[in-house]
Amino acid sequence: MVECELLSKCGFFKKYSSEKQAACKGFIALYCKGPNMNKCKRKAYRKENGAAPSDDMMPTGSMILN
Numbered sequence: 001m002v003e004c005e006l007l008s009k010c011g012f013f014k015k016y017s018s019e020k021q022a023a024c025k026g027f028i029a030l031y032c033k034g035p036n037m038n039k040c041k042r043k044a045y046r047k048e049n050g051a052a053p054s055d056d057m058m059p060t061g062s063m064i065l066n
């Protein structure tokens with residue numbers, strides 16, 4: 001299975017991959033382990049800023065409001 005190369009250090013993945021929220025599962029299937037991994041806004045942010053975004057930023061670029 002192809003996975004995002006940042007999976008092991010991605011705060012979003014670490015924080016939300018174990019949660020039962022359907023939305024996060026969907027994002028993980030679509031981005032982290034799916035066809036949109038190179039469209040991930042977290043990845044783009046990291047490239048632009050040289051640092052990871054908040055763990056609560058989703059692959060779409062929107063924030064999860066806790």
Ligand code: SF4
Nearest residue numbers: 004007010031032040
């Ligand atoms: S959220 Fe983005 S950077 Fe993080 S593991 Fe998923 S695809 Fe990779």
